[in-house]
Amino acid sequence: MIKHKAIPQGYMTVGEVAKKMGVTVRTLQYYDKEGLFSPSAESKGGRRLYTDKDLITLHQIISLKFLGFSLDDIKKRLTSLDTPDDIANALTEQADDIRKEIERLTASLTAIEQFKKEVLQMQEVNFKKYADIIVNLQMKNEFYYLIKRFDDDTLDHIRNRFDKESGLDFMDRFNRLSDEILRLQKDNVPPESEKCQQITEAYWNLIMEFTGGDVSMIPKLVEIGNIDHAANEWEEKQKIVNDYLESALQVYFSRLGDNPLGEVEK
The missing domain is CATH 1.10.1660.10 (Multidrug-efflux Transporter Regulator; Chain: A; Domain 2)
Known part of the structure; x- marks a missing residue:
């Protein structure tokens, strides 16, 4: 120098x-x-x-x-920026990095807005539920909003019974089965028909898989599943599924000679 x-x-x-x-x-x-x-x-x-x-x-x-x-x-x-190509390549790489960062920040912003909405709807401070909602937002689980409907005991059961992979797999199977039930309802298939009863059995087995066979959880699930006013398309679909399954399950339990929902109805 x-x-x-x-x-x-x-x-x-x-x-x-x-x-x-x-x-x-x-x-x-x-x-x-x-x-x-x-x-x-x-x-x-x-x-x-x-x-x-x-x-x-x-x-x-x-x-x-x-x-x-x-x-x-x-x-x-x-x-190393000696030629126009050098500069263009450097800018291309930087543009790609910025696009990735924009995608990350956009996802974060969306998650924040969704989480804020859930917090306001819950009308309570529950950091345990908050953590579950955030984890499911990170997982891109579109059903994160259902968490606010569960009580702490049910959430503890879900945490112990399902991990990320098995939880998403369960929801995927549940939704596919719900879509089949919707088709039956749309085609006016009678609840007592063999086709409907086969799907009803599959649905009930899925519920038992969720509870681990613990029928004492059924009242809570029935309460959670009661949808008076659907807030979105998924809830509207589930409301139709629930209404259709009510009669189908009665037929199914009647054939079994055992109604585990009896206590709930009382």
Whole structure:
């Protein structure tokens, strides 16, 4: 580095550069410390001195930083941006990184808005449920909002019985079975028909799988499943399924000679 007794013509101090380029002196000192942007000369009194050529380099740094490049990336790329293709490739890579970050931030924003909606609907502070909702939002489980309907005991049962993979698999099978029931209802298939009874049996087996065979959980599930006013398309579908299954289950239990819903009805 060239040393000067005074500030010669064509050189600028760090303060002058900072003012001219709209950055702080501290920023320029940090860039110097990181080996990203160092002065071309120094006065004998230790003052950093810059040239117009240095300003061109600083302008590149500021521009790349504005485009989202990290300081490490800028440090690596400043020496290799020699051709238009080099610059175009660097910008393409950065654009891809920014798109990924936009997707991540968009997903986070959506999750925050969904979570806020659930908190307001719950009208209670329950961090256990909050945690479950957040986990399901992270899993992209579209049925996260059902969590607010469960009491703590039922949620503990779900946590102990299902992990991420098995929980999503259960909901997938439940929805596919619900779609089959909807088709039966739409085709006016009688609840007592053999076709309907086969699907009713599959539905009941799915409920027993959920409870682990614990019929004492049935009243809670019936309460949770009662939908007076559907809030979305899924709930509207389940309301139709529940109405159709009410008669089908009565036939099914009658044939079994045992009605585990008897206590609920009482």
